[in-house]
Amino acid sequence: MRLITVSVLMLSLSLSQCVVFEALGSVSSSVDSASDLLESVSDSLKSISSSLESSSGDDEKASGIYHREVRSLTVLAVKEKMDSPTFLREVGRIARSHGIVDWAGTPVTVQAIGEGLKEAGVSSGDYAAIRQSLVSGGKSRTVAALDSGYSGM
Incomplete structure (x- = not known):
């Protein structure tokens, strides 16, 4: 009887180890799959990042052209005393x-x-008046960008 009990106990332990090893193998496979997935996502992000970096030169060039056109229009508007609706439309x-949709x-x-x-x-006094009207209207972000342009020249 003791031999049967020991045999059953050994068989039970053996089966438990199989289940544990099988579970560990499954967890290991899951970890490998998750690791592969993360590596794939990382590679995708690297690819997207490279794509963005390579196109950013074109974007910067286009942005620079847009910037110059708006600056030139502003100079023309001041010198020609263009009315506000015409300037905004242009x-x-x-x-x-x-x-650009939301200019x-x-x-x-x-x-x-x-x-x-x-x-x-435009004199600093006239600029201060323009600036103050924006500040009064709660346009602090606009004022910061305008200041950056005016003082950066």
Whole structure:
């Protein structure tokens, strides 16, 4: 009887070890699969990052052209005393031609306008009045971009 009990106990331990080893093998496979998945995701992100880096040069070039066009329009608007609706319509036209939908919310637009104001010879007193009207309207982000353009020239 003792031999049967020992045999059953050994068989039970043996089966338990098989189940444990099988479970460990399954966990190991899952870890390998998760590791492979993470590696795949990492490779994808590297690919996307490379794509963004390679296209960023084109984006920067396009952004630079847009920036110069808005700055030049601003200089022209000041010198020709262009009315505000015409100026805004022209900025919108330039933005659309560059695929920019929300030009008013794009800091590069406002910065270019600031540069154009400076280049056109707008005095610091007149600039301060423009700036103050924006500050009063709660447009601190716009003011920061405008200041960056005006003082950066």
